[in-house]
Structure formats: structure tokens, C-alpha cells
Amino acid sequence: MVTEEQLLSDHSQDSLQRPVREQSDDPIVTVSGLEKVYGKGDDAVEAVKGVDFDIQPETVVGILGHNGAGKTTVIKSILALIVPTSGTVTVDGIDVHENTSAAYEKMGAMLEGARNTYWRLTVRENLEIFSVIAGNDYRKNSARIDELIAQFKLGEKEDTPVRELSRGQKQKVSLACTMVRDTDVVFLDEPTLGLDVESSRKLRRELRRLADHDGRTVLLSSHDMDVIEDVCDRVIIMNQGRIIADDTVDNLIELFNTQMYEVVIEGRLDAGSRRQLESNFVLKNVEERPETTKFEAQITGEEFYNLVGTLERAGVTIDSITDLEPDFDEIFLRLSTDRSHAEGVKHS
Numbered sequence: 001m002v003t004e005e006q007l008l009s010d011h012s013q014d015s016l017q018r019p020v021r022e023q024s025d026d027p028i029v030t031v032s033g034l035e036k037v038y039g040k041g042d043d044a045v046e047a048v049k050g051v052d053f054d055i056q057p058e059t060v061v062g063i064l065g066h067n068g069a070g071k072t073t074v075i076k077s078i079l080a081l082i083v084p085t086s087g088t089v090t091v092d093g094i095d096v097h098e099n100t101s102a103a104y105e106k107m108g109a110m111l112e113g114a115r116n117t118y119w120r121l122t123v124r125e126n127l128e129i130f131s132v133i134a135g136n137d138y139r140k141n142s143a144r145i146d147e148l149i150a151q152f153k154l155g156e157k158e159d160t161p162v163r164e165l166s167r168g169q170k171q172k173v174s175l176a177c178t179m180v181r182d183t184d185v186v187f188l189d190e191p192t193l194g195l196d197v198e199s200s201r202k203l204r205r206e207l208r209r210l211a212d213h214d215g216r217t218v219l220l221s222s223h224d225m226d227v228i229e230d231v232c233d234r235v236i237i238m239n240q241g242r243i244i245a246d247d248t249v250d251n252l253i254e255l256f257n258t259q260m261y262e263v264v265i266e267g268r269l270d271a272g273s274r275r276q277l278e279s280n281f282v283l284k285n286v287e288e289r290p291e292t293t294k295f296e297a298q299i300t301g302e303e304f305y306n307l308v309g310t311l312e313r314a315g316v317t318i319d320s321i322t323d324l325e326p327d328f329d330e331i332f333l334r335l336s337t338d339r340s341h342a343e344g345v346k347h348s
């Protein structure tokens, strides 16, 4: 078993320059039939119950789920930090559990945020030490270190010990240290945790740039839906050890986009009309005002005209119908609390 320390400090590369990976449509990460049971007998916990997915190169994939959903177990299995009960994981075609050292040349990880770094050392010393650990002569690598310091706007703090930095600055140092190892695949656990709005926004841009310009593949976990929405090409949502949704962010938003409408009608909704509506649609938050009544109707895309027709047949005068576009926060909540959505949102 390889420890987390070894993964973060793999030293098998002679030079910092990442060999250019041949262009290919093959997935760079494949996870097949992954299962993990912790403990035995009555104490056994089925943390991951048969998970399959592929990740295409140069994409950013988010993994989401409530606490205990199994995300860390999946990520640690990919990183060969734990041995799964069954299933296989390959990175760039290499089985991570059979050939861990070769797989580590392909991947870097920031698992515990700022705790990765050496707090007594300065920012620059941290980057130098991570460079040395990666098998590089940091003196020859100073251009890359300068670049990372500039990219993460750490210039003013480069000679400050990490322990004296703010939480956000520590997070940036940690990420920069992960980037010193110039690997094809990068795993980031809660990369924006504790960052202020502005720093989080900049970091999100940086994460996007990693895929778009540096050709890296990023798998990140986050509870911050803005990060997911802004940065990820695709999102995998886990619940109780299983994948319940796996699709592009755009598709997930589109799927939920047309499902909720806010309707305002003139006057009151009489009992007969209400019964008629409720037999066809889910009505929520009915609110009677002095002159109007407002309610939300949950429908599928094609039923929009049915909704209008039903209202007209009921003799109701429609003031307005507004598409309630859910934010990703709400989509995540709906998906992870209502299993009935799950079947429709897995991409092939």
C-alpha cells in the first residue's frame, strides 16, 4: 500500500516537463465495478456499491454528494490510497492497483487542502521542496516556480512562512505545490474551501485554464455549487454509495429548467379549477393575494401547453407564467433527495 505522502511526493520524473500525451479520445481515467466495504460482519459499511465511469482527457469533472455518499472512497480508490473490495481503476491505461508507481507519474492530488504544505517554510521554499520531491532540481525549475507564484498572485508573500498566511493564501500555496508536479490528471478535494468570493473566482478561472490551456484532466470534489457550475464540464452525483446522476452541467440544468413555473392568475382559484389542475400537475406554494393568486406548477417540458390549456378551460385569467430556473444548488438537492430523477440523468 502506498501512502498519501508518497502520492503527493512521487519522485519518479527526471524533469518537470510533462511528456506530451498522445492525442486520443480514449478515457484517461476508467473506474469499473468499484465496490468498497469497510469493516466486517455487523460493523461492515458498504461505502461504494458498484460505481462505473470514465473521464475523457482535458475535462473537468466534479464529484458531488452529501456527507458519507462515498466520494472520498472513490477518489482514494482511484489514487490507490485504499484497496477496493472489487473493481478496477486505470489511469491512462495503467491499472492503479497493479502498477501504482507508474500510475502516480500521471496523477497529482490535493487532498487535505492547506494541510499538504510545510507551514514553517516560506511559500517559495514550499514550492522548491515540492519540486525536489518531484525529482526536479529546483534551481533549474525556478522559472516554473516563478510562474506559479505569479499565477497564484503570491509574489508579495513568497518569503513569508506559510503558517503566517490567510486560509485562502494557504489554499493557493497548496494548489501551487500540487501543480509543481506537472501531471496529466489532478485530483482536488474542495479546492475553494475557505476562500473569499474574489479568491474563489480567480481560482475557478485557474482550474478552467488547467484543462483548456494546459491540457490537464481535473477531478474535483466540492460542496460549492458555484464551483461546479462555473468550472466543471461534467458532474457525477453520488448518493449512498451509488452514482445517481452523471451528465454535463448544461444538460442537468436544462433537464430541470422547464419543470417549475410560477403562475399568477387574476382573482381566486376556485375549488373545481384547483382540483382540475392538481389532477394534472404538482401544485406548490399556493398564495392568495387580495387581487391575484400565485402558485408554482411542476411539469415536464411538453406539458407547458397543457398547463395553459387547463387554466383557460377552467376560465382562469392568466396574469403571468414565469419559468423558474433552478440554480445548481437546487438541482443537486432535488437529485440527491429524490431517487426518481436518477434514471433519466445518466449519460451513456
Ligand SMILES: Nc1ncnc2c1ncn2[C@@H]1O[C@H](COP(=O)(O)OP(=O)(O)OP(=O)(O)O)[C@@H](O)[C@H]1O
Binding pocket: 038, 039, 045, 046, 047, 065, 066, 067, 068, 069, 070, 071, 072, 073, 074
Ligand atoms: N475507514 C473507514 N472505516 C469505516 N467506514 C468508513 C471509513 N471511511 C469511510 N467510511 C464510511 O463509508 C461511507 C462513505 O464515506 P466517504 O468518506 O467515502 O464519503 P464522502 O462522500 O466522501 O463524505 P464527506 O462529504 O463527508 O467527505 C460513510 O458511511 C463512512 O462513514
